[in-house]
Amino acid sequence: MATGEVRKRLGLIVNPIAGMGGRVGLKGTDGAAILAEARRRGAVPVAHGRARRALDALGREDAAFDLLAVAGAMGEADALACGLSPRIVVVGGAETTAEDTRDAARAMADAGVDLLLFAGGDGTARDVFDAVGDRVAVLGIPTGVKMQSAVFANGPEAAGRLAGLALAGRATETRLAEVMDIDEAAMVWGRLSARLYGHARVPVARGLTQAAKSGGGAGGDDALDALARRLARTMEVGRLYILGPGTTTARIRAALGLGNGLSGDLLAIDAVRDGAPAGVDLDEAGLLDLIDDRGASILVSVIGGQGFVLGRGNQAISAAVLRRAGTENLVVLASLEKLLALPDRVLRVDTGDPATDRALEGYIRVLTGPDRSTMMRIAA
Amino acid sequence: MTEATKQSKLRRYHAARWDEPVIHEMGHPGRRGAVFSQAEEGVRAAVGDAADLIPEAMRRREAPALPEMDEYDVLRHFIHLSQQTLGMMGISLFGTCTMKYNSRLMEGLTARPEVRAVHPHQDEDTMQGTLAMIHGLDRILRALSGMDRFVFQAGGGADAAYTHCCVTRAYHASRGELEQRDEIVTTIQTHPCNAATAATAGFKVVTLMIEENGYPSLDALKAAVSNRTAALMINDPDDMGVYNPEIREWVRIVHEAGGLCFYDHANFNGVMGKLRARELGFDACMYMLHKTFGAPKGNGPAVGAYGCTEALAPFLPSPLVVEDEGRYRLDRDRPQSVGKIREFWGNVPVILKAYAWARAMGEAGIDEASDLSVLANNYMEKGLLAIPGVTKSQPHLTQRRLEMTRYSVGKLQEETGIGIFDIANRMVDFGIDAPWLAHEPWLVPEPFTPEAGELWSKEDIDQWIAVLAEVAREAREEPETVKTAPHNQVVHAFDPAPLEDPDHWAMTWRAWQRKHRKGKHD
Structure with a gap:
């Protein structure tokens, strides 16, 4: 690296208890009671091994950077074990807590880190997001029990590699990725309950694999923007268009000239009619009120990484709303890249009403660009 | 290690590297490949100035910026360039490309005037x-x-x-x-x-x-x-x-x-x-x-x-x-x-x-060629899957693949950090062509897709497998060698990131001058 260039800064946070519940049959490790139960069942820390694998992979990239790590078991120990010499951020006491994660993330953001690499699960991702929002790029080393959030790399090595590329200035772009909020208290008892919590900024591995061959750019984003413009241009007079949460539908709001979100909120469900807002930040009752005999289309995206189109972050688009609008008027939009990255390449719905879920089972056309669609199977 | 890799001796290949400037930077003012004699007086009187034969609107205002070279230097330059390629006569197992031997006889036939000189506006009878x-x-x-x-x-x-x-x-x-x-x-x-x-x-x-x-x-x-x-x-x-x-x-x-x-x-x-x-x-x-x-x-x-x-x-x-x-x-x-x-x-x-x-x-030959291509691929599959870290796409499928198989080195990459681009860069150090990877979008991580076809011998296929096995070994034991490859090639490792930057890439000499030689070239 040329002298005089500003060295990038990496922040490292390891949640040492993340993932402990998994091996002993618990569905998470959040909260003191669950952690105690995990330890009682003989759980041992798994985060350190996975964090070190990521740091080793990071070390294989030619990135020069300054490292900030949380003191002790929350990062320092793993950095030292991998031959790195971190500057230390001190938080909390002996037993690590969610508050420690938030404090550390905030301190690192204030110290101007270029990337915050954290090892943990969905709970850790949520804590990091709480502290830094989308002002700092973050990347998760998956070590938790559940990784529903789209801020995680596919594995420890992939996380290390991507971090290395970002620090070496070879992955300079970022995108907004979903942070999911899982109700672990419910999960432990076997119920999956999640909602879209927010959008964190993550680095994009553009050029990591494909670019050298294709020279292509972030094609999925361009295709989605073109699709959003097409949809905005071809909206029918009088018809209601319900826009679900997320960055994909936000492109339609932008194409309509209605800003990033009608309510300025990527988590909100909005509706437009004749190019103008018909409702903002709507709940189920609000949606039901707006749907009339002029017809309605429900435009939703796919939650990256888990494939939910209904029931995660858009619960207000309920079975009753779908019935009134007609399930054939459900329109799903996603980039082809997102669809390919889904486990099993299957879409999922969870409207809370098994009959509606069953009615939605089968194949649906997911719009991936103007005049481009991909047939995807919906499994309830 | 498989039988194939044990028997194949890896070649100590090294590419020619002439380190020549591009042809636009060669030559010397006034140098010519051929010098034509002046037209005779009578011819000039009858025809006029040669430049006048070109309609006014089509005439160049300035002479083209061509390198001024003699014929010998031009020929030597292009021979050097050809020496810096693998010649498309190596072990070129490019999936979906179905590489075959292109016989010299065919080249000879198409060079004959009956083929070369035919014009589509000719009378059909001719x-x-x-x-x-x-x-x-x-x-x-x-x-x-x-x-x-x-x-x-x-x-x-x-x-x-x-x-x-x-x-x-x-x-x-x-x-x-x-x-x-x-x-x-x-x-x-x-x-x-x-x-x-x-x-x-x-x-x-x-x-x-x-x-x-x-x-x-x-x-x-x-x-x-x-x-x-x-x-x-x-x-x-x-x-x-x-x-x-x-x-x-x-x-x-x-x-x-x-x-x-x-x-x-x-x-x-x-x-x-x-x-x-x-x-x-x-x-x-x-x-x-x-x-x-x-x-x-x-x-x-x-x-x-x-x-x-x-x-x-x-x-x-x-x-x-x-x-x-x-x-x-x-x-x-x-x-x-x-x-x-x-x-x-x-x-x-x-x-x-x-x-x-x-x-x-002939009919029987075509039939046999397809058998050979499927056989060669399935033979190859056995050798490649014996290399630790190499897996097959959709490994759960039991039906045999036909003339090619999609593989992945995703597992090797997880274990070593060495991905398919690193491997491709290293394989050319052994004098064989880098493998074709996959069309986009990629459905398996770090893919490659060799197609053995009916042309290559068992020895050639074994050689190819042995090279990949060697590179996979290096990925574990001396990853830096792979990471910084190629070492024995004309061009060594370079940073591919600028390829995505329109301010950097240059497809023509003119574009190169415009983007990279600003102020340096007058």
């Missing part, structure tokens, strides 16, 4: 041989496919796919259904040119995903087709080497919906002589003469041979070569034709090479 040959290849391809008529106008496979889209448009328009039928169905593992040409021709594209069987399900197809379906465009086997055995049912479903079915035969090598597109129900198909039929492949002239049934023949591009009682002529009187896909009637030297290849191989 090129009966050329037309006979085109007609002859048409007949051979009809026999291989069951189709009723071929045309060779398309300048490549994608051009032939586009031909199909144009024919599809004309067919549905003739039935008054074009406005209604605006969708073309394809699969994620069909060559992307099918989706691209469908979109270019104005159709909406519906793509089917691969499912558990290794190909899309019939249910997905049924959900995709409707009275809006104009056509299905599909390959079989796909680029992962997986053959879809339900293809006849696919064709039936699309026909029932009123759509046409196009068989992209890019991967014909594994099934040639074994099946006919027409017998599976297809309305049209495409062969690449520059791949499967032995003409050279790789950025030179190419031909996508497009064939169809009698029902679609009226819509084919014009002209067609027809035979009338022993005489061949060009039929241009075809009122329903889509017109021109490309100028004239195709790259004739490529048609000649394919014709000669097919005649030399």
